[in-house]
Amino acid sequence: MSRTTFRNTVLGIGATAAALALGYFGVQQLGRNNMFTIAAAVGGAGAISYVLQKPAQPEAPTAPMKTQRKGKKS
Numbered sequence: 001m002s003r004t005t006f007r008n009t010v011l012g013i014g015a016t017a018a019a020l021a022l023g024y025f026g027v028q029q030l031g032r033n034n035m036f037t038i039a040a041a042v043g044g045a046g047a048i049s050y051v052l053q054k055p056a057q058p059e060a061p062t063a064p065m066k067t068q069r070k071g072k073k074s
Helices: 003-030 032-052
Strands: none
Touching (some): 003 032
16 A cells, blocks of 8 residues: 555544534534534535535547648549
8 A cells, every 4th residue: 555545544534533523512512403414505505615626637539630731632
C-alpha cells in the first residue's frame, strides 16, 4: 500500500468518525427532526452543486476528425 493510499484511507476513516460523532451530538442537542432537516438541506445543496458545476476540461472527441483540403482536383 502506497503512502498516499494509506493517508487517504486514514483520512476517510477519520472523516467518517467525525461525521458520526457530529450527527450523534447534533441529535442530542437539536433533536431528530431538526437534524433530518439539516441533512436534507445539505444533501440537496450538494446535489444541486453537482448538477450545476461545469466540467474542468472539454470532452475529447471520440474519433479524430479529418480535414479536407480545398484546392484543385487532379
